[in-house]
Amino acid sequence: MQSGPLYLIGPSGNPNFGDEFIAAAWLRYLAEVRPDADVWLDCPQPGLAQVLFDGLHPRLRVTNTLWRLVHETAEVPLEDAAETIRARVTGLGSPSYDLGLLKLREAESLHLIGGGFINETWSHHAGLVLAMRAVHSLTGARLIATGQGLMPELTSAPAEMPLFQDFAHAAARDEAGAQAYGISQELDDAFLGVTAEIARSTAEPGLYVCIQSDTADPERFGTAVELARAAVEKAASRGTNAYYVEAIPGADRVAYEQLADLIPEERFLPFVHIWAHGLPLSASQTWVTSRFHFHLLAAAAGARGLAVGMKKGYYDVKHESLASLGSGWSLALDGDNPGIPEHRGRLRDDLPDLVARKRAEAASIYPPLPGQSASAGLTAGSLTAKLLNKALTAPRRSKIRPGAF
Missing domain, CATH: 3.40.50 (Rossmann fold)
Incomplete structure (x- = not known):
């Protein structure tokens, strides 16, 4: 070779x-x-x-x-x-x-x-x-x-x-x-980076929303926005703040504009903010999102949520793959509205094993070079375990200042 x-x-x-x-x-x-x-x-x-x-x-x-x-x-x-x-x-x-x-x-x-x-x-x-x-x-x-x-x-x-x-x-x-x-x-390649992302981000308790307008069946967008609206209104009735998180600039702003009467601009978290400071993740969150990787990362942090399917044969397969891993989230894939579950799934508890499995796949693809010390991998694995334990047990308080962007 x-x-x-x-x-x-x-x-x-x-x-x-x-x-x-x-x-x-x-x-x-x-x-x-x-x-x-x-x-x-x-x-x-x-x-x-x-x-x-x-x-x-x-x-x-x-x-x-x-x-x-x-x-x-x-x-x-x-x-x-x-x-x-x-x-x-x-x-x-x-x-x-x-x-x-x-x-x-x-x-x-x-x-x-x-x-x-x-x-x-x-x-x-x-x-x-x-x-x-x-x-x-x-x-x-x-x-x-x-x-x-x-x-x-x-x-x-x-x-x-x-x-x-x-x-x-x-x-x-x-x-x-x-x-x-x-x-x-x-596993999805995001499991290679999930530990560090949970460790670097902070989040206030609350409801976090992201509904896409791209790569969606036409009839699904309106339904998804209504599901999100109902969840935001229910959260507000309980005194819970709602935040809107942007994965793709522009494509995710469309739904926010239809929810802006319920979610003020200062609680809109643009892509630039989450890329620079981390996706806000916490076990004290709930989510309503169509975005696959928000589902993956939030469930890995222990959040409960509702995943909305936007394109049959594509997004339903994505979200079902996470449900099979134990995300515990409800899936709204065909116009149904199952609501946000009361209890989180097992994905957070299984995360150390899943991360280790993904790193093992990565190591099989890029093994240590001749003469490279194997202790580097052991050190990295130990660091991963420490970061993961810290990320999942530390209290999560907000450092979000989206207005800075």
Whole structure:
């Protein structure tokens, strides 16, 4: 196997809290275990990604070589796009791509980091996998995919199946995706960073809300806002403050505008704030949210909540995967309104084991280099346990000052 840069591929830079959180988690992990490696992140918006991840790995470089190639071929059938992608990667000949493609040929590994972006909803993104396989055919670089959300199943270009052929490691974050593609089922990549996020953030007791307007079935948005409104009104009747948390700027503001008569602007927490200071997390919270990673992180901290499904075949699979891990949250997936449960699930109690499981997967992908002391991993594991214990037992008081943004 050749040695060279570690090349990550993900949908970063939009910004989208969940996607950015996953990329940041891998960069922090690689800074811990491979601080001397050159790390490249290939993403759609490299300019903003460079700002978001500044300082997370000492040798980080950011580009959009593969994402440009995939977006350039997005409007043609995937089978035709596949031919163009393979020819471009293996044959070169385009001045606007060649330097980036040559850098790909130096990579030790190509790693498709987690998220729900390789599926029929965005079928052209499968071109990323095809490009990775084309590089592998030239150089033998190790191919990796972790934490993939692959449903609804890709139906285009059956000649390219199995999609993850030649991958040294490929894992889906839910059972349906693992079975559909014949790959292993592991945890969402956010579990690699959940401990540190719980430890760095603080939160007042209260109700926290986030309802998206993007990637939603048309009839679901209005229903979701009404569910949130009912929960905010119930909280207010009990003297409980409600906060609104933004995962994607703009896309999450739409619902807030419809709830602004109940949630004042000073309790609107913009993406910039939560990225800089941490997502407010506490076992004394309740949540109503459609965002998958808010569900994951809040349940991991011990919060109770209601997860609202916004797109059938996509978000229901996401939220059900967390319910199966013991989040304990109610799921409103088909117009029902089950309410917020009275008791939290087991996810917080199981979190040390889940974090250890995710770190074991990461260590199998990026093992210690020859001559590197194994004690570093033990120290990191001990630190993880201490941070997790501190995060889950410390009193949570607010340091939120959203008005500063």
